[in-house]
Amino acid sequence: MCDQCGCQANTARGRKVLDINKSLLEENQKLGEENRRHIQEMGAVGINIISSPGAGKTTLLEATADAAAGHFSFGVIEGDIETERDAERIRKKGIPAVQITTGGACHLDAHLVHGGIHQIQDTAGPEGLDIIFIENVGNLVCPATFYLGEHQRIVMVSVPEGSDKPAKYPRAFIGSDLFIISKADLLPYFDFSMEEASEEAKRLNPDIKILTVSAVTGEGMEHWLSYLSGLLNR
Numbered sequence: 681m682c683d684q685c686g687c688q689a690n691t692a693r694g695r696k697v698l699d700i701n702k703s704l705l706e707e708n709q710k711l712g713e714e715n716r717r718h719i720q721e722m723g724a725v726g727i728n729i730i731s732s733p734g735a736g737k738t739t740l741l742e743a744t745a746d747a748a749a750g751h752f753s754f755g756v757i758e759g760d761i762e763t764e765r766d767a768e769r770i771r772k773k774g775i776p777a778v779q780i781t782t783g784g785a786c787h788l789d790a791h792l793v794h795g796g797i798h799q800i801q802d803t804a805g806p807e808g809l810d811i812i813f814i815e816n817v818g819n820l821v822c823p824a825t826f827y828l829g830e831h832q833r834i835v836m837v838s839v840p841e842g843s844d845k846p847a848k849y850p851r852a853f854i855g856s857d858l859f860i861i862s863k864a865d866l867l868p869y870f871d872f873s874m875e876e877a878s879e880e881a882k883r884l885n886p887d888i889k890i891l892t893v894s895a896v897t898g899e900g901m902e903h904w905l906s907y908l909s910g911l912l913n914r
């Protein structure tokens with residue numbers, strides 16, 4: 681089994697495997713529920729974004745900073761294995777951001793995010809925040825297992841990654857509320873099939889909503905903003 685997230689890779693052929701995975705996940709679930717209460721008490725909505733590395737999570741949040749001005753406020757908890765880079769990118773946009781580095785782990789867990797929520801609360805002004813985004817570590821597998829306390833989970837796949845991703849990484853889609861297809865400006869250059877991606881995602885999760893965006897051309901940004909506005913606790 682994967683020693684980072686406990687996924688079911690069987691690396692211990694012929695050896696006895698102790699299943700501590702279940703209790704770890706139960707503990708994580710409890711902490712996640714605490715996080716959710718905490719975010720609610722702040723009057724905010726928590727959104728966990730998961731994707732493969734480089735799908736465009738931080739770029740979309742940067743674009744959201746420009747587009748959301750005057751509509752709603754938000755902060756970002758950034759998860760990465762190493763570096764403060766994504767939080768720095770977000771802060772350059774005037775948005776409060778906290779960086780969590782996992783030091784090797786392939787996902788955020790509820791305990792790490794708990795610390796991040798306290799820090800983001802301290803950096804937010806007296807008016808608080810409408811939305812707290814949690815940008816998970818770039819990985820379409822492990823983050824799907826760990827509830828962080830979010831109210832909404834978003835899964836993102838970029839056009840160059842291919843339209844077979846929902847079928848190949850089903851868990852990420854089964855537990856998500858919204859599927860964002862990013863880098864739509866690259867559609868003319870790749871064999872990405874919107875039909876395949878949408879049909880597979882809907883087959884796995886009939887309730888999942890689908891949005892196509894491009895941070896380069898601005899395509900889909902209006903729909904993204906109205907989706908977010910519809911989630912606010914006002």
Ligand SMILES: Nc1nc2c(ncn2[C@@H]2O[C@H](COP(=O)(O)OP(=O)(O)OP(=O)(O)O)[C@@H](O)[C@H]2O)c(=O)[nH]1
Pocket residue numbers: 731732733734735736737738739740766817818819862863864865866893894895896897
């Ligand atoms: N063409 C195009 N490129 C994009 C778009 N969005 C992001 N990119 C590029 O994709 C690369 C990765 O973008 P990031 O936003 O850093 O991706 P990420 O998902 O945050 O990456 P990790 O945090 O490392 O997982 C950058 O070079 C971006 O400029 C888009 O809409 N269109």
Ligand SMILES: [Mg+2]
Pocket residue numbers: 737738739766815
């Ligand atoms: Mg990023």
